[in-house]
Amino acid sequence: MTDSVKDIDNRTKQGLIWYTVLPFLMHFVRIASAIWLARILSPSDFGIMGLVTVLFFYCDLFTSFGFSNAIIQRKTVNSIHYSSYFVFNIIISSGLFISFQLFSPSIAKYFSEPLLDDALKVxxxxFLLSACIAAPQANLKRNLNFKIMAIIEGTSMAISIVSSILLALNGFGFWSMIYSMILAQFVVLILTLITSRERLEFKFNGQAFKQLLNFGVWDFFWGQAVLLGENVDKLIIGKFLGTTQLGFYDKALGFAQMPNIQISRRLSQVSFSAFSRVQDDKAATSNYFTKIMALNAFICFPVFLGLSAVSRDFTLILLGDKWAPMISSLSLLSIAFLLASITAPIVSMNMAIGSIKQQTLIRFFCLIVLTVSLVMLVEEGIEAAAFVLILFYSVQLLASYYLLSYKFNWGWVKLLNLLWAPLVSAGVMYFVVSTIADSTWFELRLMNFITAISCGVVTYVALFLLIPSSSWNYLRNKVINRLMIKGERSNS
Incomplete structure (x- = not known):
């Protein structure tokens, strides 16, 4: 290993720890706040917020245009790249801000929701806040400063959670979520500008812009396909089934995808930066990929299958009876995002080694399948939409790994070797959890719920320590060694 690769290796490990462990801990706080908000606000409030965020995050892609990942993926960049990106962002964001002020009434009329007008305008x-954050944040990611990013995000998340709950308790309805998100984004802006080493100027360079555009244009199309894939279901459900059914679906979707966002995507962001820095070293990229896939599967499989197993009690006990229509969707969507979590590191690897065009075309093909299937089946209800999402992520997983295996001459056996142990362990855990959750051991449903989760955790940990598998040997050996060291210290 060269010194530069060692340095990248150290920063990657630090990034994985900070950018996954801290958000993973905050994840439980986020779940608790989401449960609290669900008990205070109505499904319609979440339906309105679902439409607002869909429209915003789709349009926000036009401000970045894939340049953030282009900066990360490039072997060399300088200050003029960052400044050109910043200028482009400001111009597009200002145009979008003005457009929403003008056309929000028409959007509200299309969705037959008058409250959407003022919500979109505010x-x-x-857009303006995100435009000032993007370039400095790209600098932090390129330099693998994920520790700083984790601290910034943890701070903003805490502010968002506290402010949204306080506002909801005081009767602000869906405005509590809007105001809290704006406040949190403002905090991110201030902290990002303070911590980023890159000082931006309002300068634009055509040559630098063109260099970023070569990669960025395909990353932009990729972003379009991703965002449409993640939100076209909400738009179709909102249009054909109304905001109340969308509220049920959106809440189930939020809980189901939360582990994917907080764990898999974070691992993928760190791995994309790491893969990009060593993209010419096939041995190093293969080593990173193997370890990150194993770590991702080890954490995500039990979380998603566990959530699917306890979806009924999770909904009724924690959210209340008014959310009962989302139970089946939550169970099905947990399986869908299990597939998405497996796909995330594969996609990051493909993009880092330069296969972004092929990966984008795969996503667009899957998006067509998703959209057509949703339009055909949406009248069957939100459970049918969840089934369609399982199909969508299954096709994307198979196609994405085929692309990666072709580039590296890997077979399907390699993927199975990485996944079989956590899948078997999580499958056994699912059987234990669902059996206990459906039992009547205790008169109180809450006691059954807690017992089911506790037994599931014990089962999975026991299988992790007992099942021999090359995919997670390095994880198990670290855990066993630390347990032995602690045991020796306590005996001495």
Whole structure:
């Protein structure tokens, strides 16, 4: 290993720890706050917020245009790349802000939701805040400063959670979520500008812009396909089934995808930066990929299958009876995002080694399948939409790994070797958890719920320590060695 690769290796490990462990701990706080908000607000409030965020995050892609990942993926960049990106962002964001002020009434009329008008006008402030964050944040990611990013995000998340709950308790309805998100984004802006080493100027260079565009244009199309894939279901459900059914679906979707966002995507962001820095070293990229896939599967499989197993009690006990229509969707969507979590590191690897065009075309093909299937089946209800999402992520997983295996001459056996142990362990855990959750051991449903989760955790940990598998040997050996060291210290 050269010194530069050692340095990248150290920063990657630090990034994985900070950018996954801290958000993973905050993840439980986020779940608790989401449960609290669900008990205070109505499904319709979440339906309105679902439409607002869909429209915003789709339009926000036009401000970045894939340049953030282009900066990360490039072997060399300088200050003029960052400044050109910043200028482009400001111009596009300002145009979008003005557009939403003008056309929000028409959007509200299309969705037959008058409250959407003012909500979109206020929330469009996020465009201006995001425009100032993007370039400094790209600098932090390129330099693998994920520790700083984790601290910034943890701070903003805490502010968002506290402010949204306080506002909801005081009767602000869906405005509590809008105001809290704007406040949190403002905090991110201030902290990012303070911590980023890159000082931006309002300068634009055509040559630098063109260099970023070569990669960025395909990353932009990729982003379009990703965002449409993640939100076209909400738009179709909102249009054909109404905001109340969308509220049920959106809440189930939020809980199901939360582990994917907080764990798999974070691992993928760190791995994309790491893969990009060593993209010419096939041995190093293969080593990183193997370890990150194993770590991702080890954490995500039990979380998603566990959530699917306890979806009924999770909904009724923690959210209340008014959310009962989302139970089946939550169980099915947990399986869908299990497939998405497996796909995330594969996609990051493909993009880092330069296969972004092929990966984007795969996503667009899957998006067509998703959209057509949703339009055909949406009248069957939100459970049918969840089934369609399982199909969508299954096709994307198979196609994405085929692309990666072709580039590296890997077979399907390699993927199975990485996944079989956590899948078997999580499958056994699912059987234990669902059996206990459906039992009547205790008169109180809450006691059954807690017992089911506790037994599931014990089962999975026991299988992790007992099942021999090359995919997670390095994880198990670290855990066993630390347990032995602690045992020796306590005996001495």
């Amino acid at each position: 929330f469009s402030i996020m």
